[in-house]
Amino acid sequence: GENVEQHPSTLSVQEGDSAVIKCTYSDSASNYFPWYKQELGKGPQLIIDIRSNVGEKKDQRIAVTLNKTAKHFSLHITETQPEDSAVYFCAAQLDYKLSFGAGTTVTVRA
Amino acid sequence: DTEVTQTPKHLVMGMTNKKSLKCEQHMGHRAMYWYKQKAKKPPELMFVYSYEKLSINESVPSRFSPECPNSSLLNLHLHALQPEDSALYLCASSQDRQGGHSGANVLTFGAGSRLTVL
Numbered sequence: 068g069e070n071v072e073q074h075p076s077t078l079s080v081q082e083g084d085s086a087v088i089k090c091t092y093s094d095s096a097s098n099y100f101p102w103y104k105q106e107l108g109k110g111p112q113l114i115i116d117i118r119s120n121v122g123e124k125k126d127q128r129i130a131v132t133l134n135k136t137a138k139h140f141s142l143h144i145t146e147t148q149p150e151d152s153a154v155y156f157c158a159a160q161l162d163y164k165l166s167f168g169a170g171t172t173v174t175v176r177a
Numbered sequence: 178d179t180e181v182t183q184t185p186k187h188l189v190m191g192m193t194n195k196k197s198l199k200c201e202q203h204m205g206h207r208a209m210y211w212y213k214q215k216a217k218k219p220p221e222l223m224f225v226y227s228y229e230k231l232s233i234n235e236s237v238p239s240r241f242s243p244e245c246p247n248s249s250l251l252n253l254h255l256h257a258l259q260p261e262d263s264a265l266y267l268c269a270s271s272q273d274r275q276g277g278h279s280g281a282n283v284l285t286f287g288a289g290s291r292l293t294v295l
Binding site: 091099101103108111112116154156160163165166169171 | 181183187217218219220222223232233255282284285286287288289
């Protein structure tokens with residue numbers, strides 16, 4: 068099956084700075100890579116995703132890049148705000164199944 | 178309506194109790210999922226229903242029994258649980274199990290039911 072590794076496990080940034088979370092996957096057949104944000108007491112919420120035929124996607128302050136050759140993808144958050152504090156999960160889809168990374172706890176310091 | 182609604186939000190039960198978790202979606206999705214999430218861990222897949230039929234059981238103990246009464250509803254029946262089953266149980270739905278025409282299995286999660294087994 069697919070194995071997704073996510074780093075770092077915790078990330079503390081000053082408000083206004085950028086945050087970067089990196090993930091690697093093991094199976095080159097994986098074709099869809101979503102990122103979920105989970106706030107305390109809530110379910111995971113899809114914030115951005117990328118398909119295997121695209122190298123980069125941007126949505127306002129959030130961007131995702133995918134390097135299929137190296138089998139890694141990254142989440143970039145610019146101009147961080149306190150409301151960006153949450154746990155972020157990357158995932159890779161192989162067939163029907165999403166395999167999640169271990170999660171990154173992001174804390175934005177005011 | 179782009180929500181997945183789960184009830185109850187919190188549930189405390191004893192090891193001999195029988196209880197159920199409920200999930201509802203009105204997005205016309207034909208795949209529904211149960212995930213289990215322990216504290217500070219990612220969600221773990223338990224069951225997948227596709228077109229109201231159980232298609233995937235990730236070797237879940239029989240004390241967890243899923244049911245899909247119709248295309249909008251998903252239940253998880255709980256019986257004789259153990260304290261280690263205490264967790265957040267998440268329901269999710271997607272267009273279909275294979276991700277529809279795009280091949281991307283876009284999941285929408287509910288807020289979860291937090292279960293405590295005493």
